[in-house]
Amino acid sequence: MTIRFIGVILNGVTGRMGTNQHLVRSILAIIKQGGIKVSDDLVLMPDPILTGRSEGKLKALSDKYSDAKTGPIKYTTDLAKVLADKHYEIFFDSSGTLQRAQFVEMAVKAKKSIYCEKPTAVTTAEAMRLSKLCTDAGLKNGVVQDKLWLPGLRKLQMLKEQGFFGQILSVRGEFGYWVFEGTVKDQPAQRPSWNYRTEDGGGIIIDMLCHWRYVIDNLFGNVKSVSCLGATHIPERVGEDGKTYKATADDSAYATFQLENGVICHFNSSWNVRVRRDDLLTVQVDGTKGTAVAGLRKCWVQHVSATPKPVWNPDVDSPLDFFAGWTEVPSPLEYDNAFKIQWELFIRHHALDAPFRWTLKEGAKGVQLAELGLESWKSRKWLEVPSL
Numbered sequence: 001m002t003i004r005f006i007g008v009i010l011n012g013v014t015g016r017m018g019t020n021q022h023l024v025r026s027i028l029a030i031i032k033q034g035g036i037k038v039s040d041d042l043v044l045m046p047d048p049i050l051t052g053r054s055e056g057k058l059k060a061l062s063d064k065y066s067d068a069k070t071g072p073i074k075y076t077t078d079l080a081k082v083l084a085d086k087h088y089e090i091f092f093d094s095s096g097t098l099q100r101a102q103f104v105e106m107a108v109k110a111k112k113s114i115y116c117e118k119p120t121a122v123t124t125a126e127a128m129r130l131s132k133l134c135t136d137a138g139l140k141n142g143v144v145q146d147k148l149w150l151p152g153l154r155k156l157q158m159l160k161e162q163g164f165f166g167q168i169l170s171v172r173g174e175f176g177y178w179v180f181e182g183t184v185k186d187q188p189a190q191r192p193s194w195n196y197r198t199e200d201g202g203g204i205i206i207d208m209l210c211h212w213r214y215v216i217d218n219l220f221g222n223v224k225s226v227s228c229l230g231a232t233h234i235p236e237r238v239g240e241d242g243k244t245y246k247a248t249a250d251d252s253a254y255a256t257f258q259l260e261n262g263v264i265c266h267f268n269s270s271w272n273v274r275v276r277r278d279d280l281l282t283v284q285v286d287g288t289k290g291t292a293v294a295g296l297r298k299c300w301v302q303h304v305s306a307t308p309k310p311v312w313n314p315d316v317d318s319p320l321d322f323f324a325g326w327t328e329v330p331s332p333l334e335y336d337n338a339f340k341i342q343w344e345l346f347i348r349h350h351a352l353d354a355p356f357r358w359t360l361k362e363g364a365k366g367v368q369l370a371e372l373g374l375e376s377w378k379s380r381k382w383l384e385v386p387s388l
């Protein structure tokens, strides 16, 4: 048995996504499961090093998560030095969106395979520039598109492959929850404050339309046009430093997409809603033969044959329990963490040339939809989505 160790630089890893999803639930989980078993003779084993600006924070992260299985987790503030080290073959970035470009440029110069969080940039031109930098240098590259591996959305894909829906007519996505303003001491804001400042790369349109682009393109058909209305419902919030700041970015988005195949999708995304639905994200797909509603993990279906006939009568309580006529789709397999699955695919792509289609170019399509969404809001117009 050969164990091939692959040096992976995890940059900006002390942040929310970097720590929880990428370090703990992906890279360390892969190490703890014994690596990625390719065959009876070969295992791919990530060998991470944490990079960032604060030695103290990196050390604390390493101390917290190093154990007998992981060994001491390496860290450094000297990114240039690890980029120059040939042992490190993959560079991953989950720093802030506006910081991404400089790091991708450094990693391209160092000829690493490049994997990063979305959005890759806040303009299509910049996202395409980064994609081109990687492809011109002949480097493997990828962008996180985690929602594709959510069990709920995989069940939708399974139903589609089984022909459950008949003809798909429309898709409605409802995403969001209440993010505390931070004005009350015991209800601190649960998301970083930069998310609410445009000048720092924040805004729910740039954040979420990137996701909706790959979800829609992959599950329902290519997006043809977009109409989007944004809003900043909460104008002031309290930051990590306890100080009040002006929320300059949109915190809610009401977006409609027309697809090339005629399907209409409408997605609401908001940090200002309280949840009375099945999950933080629900995606309802209505087709001629049946409807499915997916949450993050679960999915419920109602076939045309089980569809009740409601009667509008507000004078009496509804005789129909609308939630009763649905069947939960059983899980046909055990679903792994969505981020971890994509990491394993990227490592296989890097080491074995396995196919990987979630490239920086695909990521740029997400940025494009977000940028057009912002433009549509500003101009109050439907906009076509040109192919990139």
Ligand SMILES: NC(=O)c1ccc[n+]([C@@H]2O[C@H](COP(=O)([O-])OP(=O)(O)OC[C@H]3O[C@@H](n4cnc5c(N)ncnc54)[C@H](O)[C@@H]3O)[C@@H](O)[C@H]2O)c1
Binding pocket: 011, 012, 013, 014, 015, 016, 017, 018, 051, 052, 053, 094, 095, 096, 097, 099, 117, 118, 119, 144, 146, 192, 194, 207
């Ligand atoms: N895939 C998803 O579902 C998803 C969800 C949330 C956020 N994101 C994306 O992930 C990225 C990080 O978001 P987050 O919520 O973890 O934010 P965060 O603020 O918690 O983390 C950002 C990290 O980057 C670090 N950083 C900032 N500037 C740096 C620099 N110059 N050098 C090194 N490190 C630097 C910060 O110290 C922090 O540790 C963003 O691009 C965001 O859009 C993706």
